[in-house]
Amino acid sequence: MSRLHLTFACGDYDRTRALAEETIRPDGIDLTYLRLPVEETFFRMMRHQEFEVAEMSLSSYVVSLGADDPPFVALPVFTSRMFRHGSLYCHADAGISSPEDLRGKVVGTPEYQLTACVWMRGILGDRHGVPFDSVTYVTGGQETAGRVEKAGLDLPQSVRISRIPDDRTLSAMLAEGEIDALCTPRVPSPFAAGDPRVRRVFTDVVASEKEYYAATGIFPIMHVVVIRRDVYDRHPWVAQSLHKALLAAKEEAYASLYDTSALRFMLPWLTPQLEEARALLGRDYWSYGLDGNRETLATFLRYHHEQGLSKRSWRPEELFAPESLESAVI
Structure with missing residues (x-):
């Protein structure tokens, strides 16, 4: 058969x-x-x-x-x-010393609908007093310019979101302080290279993620x-x-x-x-x-x-x- x-x-x-x-x-x-x-x-x-x-x-x-x-x-x-607490990065001079400081900041994300970023926006809202609509979002390529959303999105007006210039990348903008933070599944190249201008928002990622699991039971x-x-x-x-x-x-x-x-x-x-x-x-x-x-x-x-x-x-x-x-x- x-x-x-x-x-x-x-x-x-x-x-x-x-x-x-x-x-x-x-x-x-x-x-x-x-x-x-x-x-x-x-x-x-x-x-x-x-x-x-x-x-x-x-x-x-x-x-x-x-x-x-x-x-x-x-x-x-x-x-x-x-666990995605380690997926939040910030510019060292953006005035972000804790997750709560992301309120009112400009946060990059390769695509708004990325699963990792949906999780982190929700966690920030539930546990750190940062509602998803208290942040301004910019989207685009992380390491290569020109990335677009895979699927068309019809977002509410409460979401403040725009695309970065077609010749720019989110990693470069983060390193140069043009955006305050970046939420991304992949490690941005400046952080991977040890650039002191870029660091993680959660300084002790493992401890934060274990605490999150202990409180919620969510993996x-x-x-x-x-x-x-x-x-x-x-x-x-x-x-x-x-x-x-x-x-x-x-x-x-x-x-x-x-x-x-x-x-x-x-x-x-x-x-x-x-x-x-x-x-x-x-x-x-x-x-x-x-x-x-x-x-x-x-x-x-x-x-x-x-x-x-x-x-x-x-x-x-x-x-x-x-x-x-x-x-x-x-």
């Missing part, structure tokens, strides 16, 4: 590597795994729907649900999760896996097949990460860091599915709606293919 051929565009992750290497194969599917940078995957999927299956920014996916005919359906598989979700809607409509069974395979691949990654015979990654204290993560966040700290992630998703969806990115507040269960939320009971 022939198998369905699908192309899956995704990052190079330990939790999906078994699918890339074909040691785990989804039932009934031959999968071509394309290892691509996340920005390229998101742009090509949002603009041109090039792949049958792809990793996608959680924010971009929720934006897409507002279309008359939503082009994707998601699986509750979270290829990227990350932020960044990316989901989406299936193109036309593929799902023709073959609804692929949702469960892919979900099972991705879950098995994650479990395999858990096991290999705790193999102490030789370090899998170039981190000297990888094993004790893994044990600490399990102690603080639980053994299944990178959990998939709706159970255990409902509050995290509900918080993000509230932020997304409050910040003008979605016209209504979605419920977590509305995001996912129903088949991926159920399993057979033996």
Whole structure:
């Protein structure tokens, strides 16, 4: 019997590597795994729907649900999760000594709808007295001039936002003090180079993120896996097949990460860091599915709606293919 051929565009992750290497194969599917940078995957999927299956920014996916005919359906598989307190940078002379000082400042962001920035705007509002509309935003390329939003946005007038000049970059503007701060998933080049003019807003990132988790129980979700809607409509069974395979691949990654015979990654204290993560966040700290992630998703969806990115507040269960939320009971 022939198998369905699908192309899956995704990052190079330990939790999906078994699918890339074909040691785990989804039932009934031959999968071509394309290892691509996340920005390229998101742009090509949002603009041109090039792949049958792809990793996608959680924010971009929720934006897409507002279309008359939503082009994707998601699986509750979270290829990227990350605390993002370390994603806020500021100019050393901007008068920012704490997160609360961001009120009234000019903050750059490559795109307003980036998931990391939705999270940080929400966290700043909830926990640091910086409502999202108390800041002026500028958008554009971080390291290369000319970046634009992947999807058209219809933002409320309360959002003060403009594009930087087409020949400028956010990293250069931050270093030169033309903007006060920058919220970005990627480390800006001046900071990476040790430029003293640029520093992080949260001076002790790890302590801030641990405190945030202790207070909220939230380990932020960044990316989901989406299936193109036309593929799902023709073959609804692929949702469960892919979900099972991705879950098995994650479990395999858990096991290999705790193999102490030789370090899998170039981190000297990888094993004790893994044990600490399990102690603080639980053994299944990178959990998939709706159970255990409902509050995290509900918080993000509230932020997304409050910040003008979605016209209504979605419920977590509305995001996912129903088949991926159920399993057979033996």
